[in-house]
Structures are given as structure tokens and as C-alpha cells.
Amino acid sequence: MFSTRLLVNTVFRTLKSTNALLNKNYLIKPSLISSTYKHYSTALLQNFYQKPQPSLLQNDNIVRISNEINSRTVTKYSIRKGRRKSVKTVLKRFYRLHWGGWIRTIAGRHRRIWSKSYTRRMRVKQHVFCNATQCTLLDKMVGSYWRKPKYYVDDIYEPYHTREEFQFTYKKPRPYIPSE
Structure with missing residues (x-):
């Protein structure tokens, strides 16, 4: 079993080696766009023209660790009759x-x-x-x-508890309106 700290360290090392998200451009806060001048931040333009980075799913270590993380899909059964227990x-x-x-x-x-x-x-x-x-x-x-x-x-x-306005759940009979 791997801990979350190991997963975070592995992801951080992978990102650091690929230099994908640790580029200085991502750390710069873009300036607000002025309504009168319409200037755009240079950080946004530099990020726009960057080459696409390789996917994290191509790294075997991350895929292996993410598959081994426990999920919370636990179903409990009773000992006596073997029925599912309520959450x-x-x-x-x-x-x-x-x-x-x-x-x-x-x-x-x-x-x-x-x-x-x-x-x-x-x-x-x-x-x-x-x-x-x-x-x-x-x-x-x-x-x-x-x-x-x-x-x-x-x-x-x-x-x-009753839903009379819906066609599939109404219980009371509908009033009969004869066609003329």
C-alpha cells in the first residue's frame, strides 16, 4: 500500500522532471484586464504559445500508484443472513x-x-x-x-409523499372529461 505522501512526492518529481507545471509563467498572477486599454498579460500569452506537455498517464509510476489507492466503495454484509447493511x-x-x-x-x-x-x-x-x-x-x-x-x-x-401531477406516480384516478 502506498501512502498519499508517496503519491504526492512521485507526482511532484514527475512534474519537476518534465518541467510542465513548474514553469515560472504559471506562478505569475496575470494582471486584470482593463476595460479601457484591453491589455493582456504576457504570462497568458506565453502560456498560450507553449508546446503541449506529455500526459501524466504516460508515466508508469503514477498509473501504478493510482491503481493501488484504496477507494471507498465498501459494501458491508450482515453475518447472520448475508444481506447488505444500510449505510x-x-x-x-x-x-x-x-x-x-x-x-x-x-x-x-x-x-x-x-x-x-x-x-x-x-x-x-x-x-x-x-x-x-x-x-x-x-x-x-x-x-x-x-x-x-x-x-x-x-x-x-x-x-x-404523493406525486399526483406526474403521470407514472399518481394514485388517485384521473377525472373523466368526455370529448364533445
């Missing part, structure tokens, strides 16, 4: 609606409230929907128990 952080951070959608709170809603505008503070208090890919992933990360509808007394999410 506890999903149950804490997300809430599943009866029609299969997941909602979550906005990240950073308690941080730096003093610097947020009034409209931003109101928007941060609201919940947002996860997209279809995220909902599928979250369904895989929880067990069948958590995918079944749960009914609570005075549920604050009760109006959101």
Missing part, C-alpha cells in the same frame, strides 16, 4: 419519500449565516431533491426496510 450516514443525511425520491438539506446551512443575504438564508433553510442517479445510488445504499413507506403521526413531509 448509516445516508439514513442521517437524507430522507426517502414514498414515491422513491430522496430529499436533503443544503450543505453549509449553519455556517457563516452572518455573511449570507436574507434570500440566501431563506433558501438554505429549504430541502432540495436529489436527482435520479443519486436516488438510485441511495436506494442501493439502504436496505429494503428503509425503501418501504413509513407512516408517522403528524408527519411534516405528508404533502410530499
